Amino acid sequence: MPRYVIERNLPVGLSESDIDAAARRAVAVNSTLEGVRWIHSNLAIDRSKFFCEYDAPSAEAVREAARLAEIPCDTVTEVREVHPDAYIRRSW
Incomplete structure (x- = not known):
């Protein structure tokens, strides 16, 4: 399944x-969408x-999920994971 990072610009003064x-709302909407x-x-x-990470x-x-959740x-941006462990030289 593809992975995406979503950047959401939020209005000033947003409360907790x-x-x-x-x-x-996002959780409720996502539960109705296939694979999101x-x-x-x-x-x-x-x-x-x-900055939100989604599989979709x-x-x-x-x-569409964001539109339905009104966010x-x-x-x-479609992304892939990169782990730093792959670049660390191990000497044991």
């Missing part, structure tokens, strides 16, 4: 309860951006 409500799974998110300290069949499926979806 606003963020919680949006997350609940929220992996995790990182929230900027100033609450200006969310397509970028369009991610955009921003400014940039969707």
Whole structure:
């Protein structure tokens, strides 16, 4: 399944309860869509951006999930994982 990172630009003054409500809407919507799974998110300290990682069949499926959940979806980028362990020389 393809993996995507979504950048969400958030409105100024967003409260913790606003963020919680949006997350609940995302979970509810994702449960109705085939193959769309929220992996995790990182929230900027100033609450200006969310960076969310999703598994989904397509970028369009991610955009549709955001639209249905009524949350921003400014940039969707397909990504692959890269682990630092692959680049660390082990001498044991």
